[in-house]
Amino acid sequence: MKAAVWYGKKDVRVEERELKPLKETEVKVRVAWAGICGSDLHEYEEGPVFVPVEKEDPLTGDTTPLTFGHEFAGVVEEVGAKVTTYKPGDRVAVNPTLTFGNKSEDLDPYDGFAFIGLNTDGGFTSFTNVPEKNVYHLPEPLTLQDGALVEPTAVAVQAIKEGGLVFGDTVAVFGAGPIGLLTIIAAKAAGASKIIALDLSETRLQKAKEVGATHIINSGETDPVKAITDIVPEGVDVSFEVAGVAPTFEQSIQATKPRGTMVIVSIFARPIEWNPFQLTGKGVKITSSIAYTPTSFQQTIDLMASGQIQPQSVITDEIQLDDIIEKGFEALSKDKSQAKILVELSGEK
Secondary structure, rough: OOOEEEEEEEEEEEOOOOOOOOOOOOOEEEEEEEEEHHHHHHHHHHHHOOOOOOOOOOOOOOOOEEEEEEEEEEEEEEEEOOOOOOOOOOOEEOOOEEOOOOOOOOOOOHHOOOEEEOOOOOEEEEEEEEHHHHHOOOOOOOHHHHHHHHHHHHHHHHHHHHOOOOOOOOEEOOOOHHHHHHHHHHHOOOOEEEEEEOOHHHHHHHHHHHHHEEEEEEEOOOOHHHHHHHHHHOOOOEEEEEEHHHHHHHHHOOEEEEEEEEOOOOOOOOOOOOOOOOHHHOEEEEEEOOOOOHHHHHHHHHHHOOOOOOHHEEEEEEEEHHHHHHHHHHHHHOOOOEEEEEEEOOOOO
16 A cells, blocks of 8 residues: 655655554554644654654654654544454544553553654555554544544644633734644634734734634744733733744743743754743743643544534645645645645545
8 A cells, every 4th residue: 555654854755565464452544634744744854853763662663664644534444353442434533642551541641652653654544553542433523534633633722721721811822833723723712812823924824813813923023022012911821832943932931921821832853042040030830732631632522523623724735645745745844825734545524
């Protein structure tokens, strides 16, 4: 079967791959749609970040080359002998988080984590095998295309929860890429009264306004911190760093009110220099979010099914697997009008 396989930085190949034998606790999924994530783009442009290259991943036992893709949904094709919850024909979304399972919540990423599609074979292919506990029923009225949006939306839902956002809070989102846009959507659903989006791209800022930002600021044209405090004089209640660079890290703290909260959502591909003394005068609390808990993943499905969160507007293109390099990774690198690009596999709805 055809798959998009990561070999190295700027080296993803669409080639034939054999599916591994199905384990008795696994579900074979016929992939319908898969999204290209910012983490995938990091691996393509700057990797390795997560992908194991020099030695086997301690959790999965795998190493590169690996089939890419961790935002995907599809239909159950076959189940292992010990699988009890799913049957062929079930429509499912996949939680790609793998953990050692030593925490009370079995897939809590802070137990130590890996990802299907980054640390082991993933969803940019026709079929893939995943553990039963990583599969979630996809209810009506959600489509399989919607199912491919569950994973990135769950990242945003978890970030909102980590920030302790309450009804009426003010919010700043630094970075209006796909996860930034989804964070705006989730913040609006959670009851934020002001949502300030910041980015260098005017195109992305207009998209942020479309999905729910009440204010937009081009950080390249004005002092972003001053612009925020012109809107919210004491600073915002919660800020979200979704750009992954040193300037926005510091600006996120500066723009947050005393004893407010800053949430790191982005993946920093390289270390930054930062003086913690910046916190001393403000008492801003810094927290971070990686992926989501199983509870948040299920809640995201429920919120999408009820219509309380509607992430579909972040989709900007649908492409074929053969075009994943030029129309996928390269397009996301060069074209700031692109947000979430979905790869069509079976194409089932």
